[in-house]
Amino acid sequence: MTDLFEPLPESAGTRRKENTRAKLVRASLDVFVEKGIDGVTVDDLVKAAGFTRGAFYSNFSSKEEVFIALFDEVTAELMAIANSSVESAVADVEADESCSILEADDAQVMLAVFEGIRPFGRQWYLLYSDAIARSLRDETLRAELAGQRERMRNQIGALLATRLAASAERALLPVEDLAQLLMGIFIDLLVREQLEGRDVTQLAATTILGTLRAFIAPKSDRPLRSTAHLPPVSPRHAGTGVGGGAPSGNPSTVTAV
Numbered sequence: 001m002t003d004l005f006e007p008l009p010e011s012a013g014t015r016r017k018e019n020t021r022a023k024l025v026r027a028s029l030d031v032f033v034e035k036g037i038d039g040v041t042v043d044d045l046v047k048a049a050g051f052t053r054g055a056f057y058s059n060f061s062s063k064e065e066v067f068i069a070l071f072d073e074v075t076a077e078l079m080a081i082a083n084s085s086v087e088s089a090v091a092d093v094e095a096d097e098s099c100s101i102l103e104a105d106d107a108q109v110m111l112a113v114f115e116g117i118r119p120f121g122r123q124w125y126l127l128y129s130d131a132i133a134r135s136l137r138d139e140t141l142r143a144e145l146a147g148q149r150e151r152m153r154n155q156i157g158a159l160l161a162t163r164l165a166a167s168a169e170r171a172l173l174p175v176e177d178l179a180q181l182l183m184g185i186f187i188d189l190l191v192r193e194q195l196e197g198r199d200v201t202q203l204a205a206t207t208i209l210g211t212l213r214a215f216i217a218p219k220s221d222r223p224l225r226s227t228a229h230l231p232p233v234s235p236r237h238a239g240t241g242v243g244g245g246a247p248s249g250n251p252s253t254v255t256a257v
Helices: 016-039 042-049 053-057 063-095 106-135 139-165 175-196 201-215
Strands: 169-171 216-218
Touching: 016 042, 016 053, 016 063, 016 106, 042 053, 042 063, 063 106, 063 139, 106 139, 106 175, 106 201, 139 169, 139 175, 175 201, 201 216
Parallel strands: none
Antiparallel strands: 169 216
8 A cells, every 4th residue: 555644753853742643643544444434443543553542532532533633634645745746747848848838738737636646546535435424424524524625626726727827728617616527537537446447547638638628718718608697498499499590380489689
């Protein structure tokens, strides 16, 4: 299993209680991944961290509290990985004298994000799916998960917004909605790779590129026309011609817009 966390620094300047708490959280990763929230016990967590139950209860009141702290830290780590992956992708383009910075386009950047988190796909998805299942029954966990999802969406949205600002393109829908759509694609790709045992490299490239090309256009393009002002279509008029012509026998029922 790929390590998601770097080893904690061992220094005299690190407060003992903070270090104990951090070790309990980080050691819980493999335990929660393999057993899930319902299958894990406090004894499992203290054994993995090498502490006593007393040390556990001086830092946490329940295994659910450890899980929330773990999910928060995993989210932060994945966001840092995403940032680093994007910086590397842009740096590669800058180092290539035959390319301009604009050639690190949106699809290339988002593919770098996916490739950055991909090695941790199994760990993250098992935590995420466990959090989803429990949050549907637990309001406290539900609020925490909503916050973590928002953090991830905002992070991806910020990366997209930065690239769009540096290019001559614009999103055809709010950036945060496009980011949410990409999150769904990332999750599906991670699941398919784990369940089907297939290499999704090419699929990721084509899916991410296709999605972005569907929702990103040159700034000079006219925005999509809003249909909010259009009157509802009567069921008996559904299926009339594309040109909006009136159905035969009742030409006065169609109003030009």
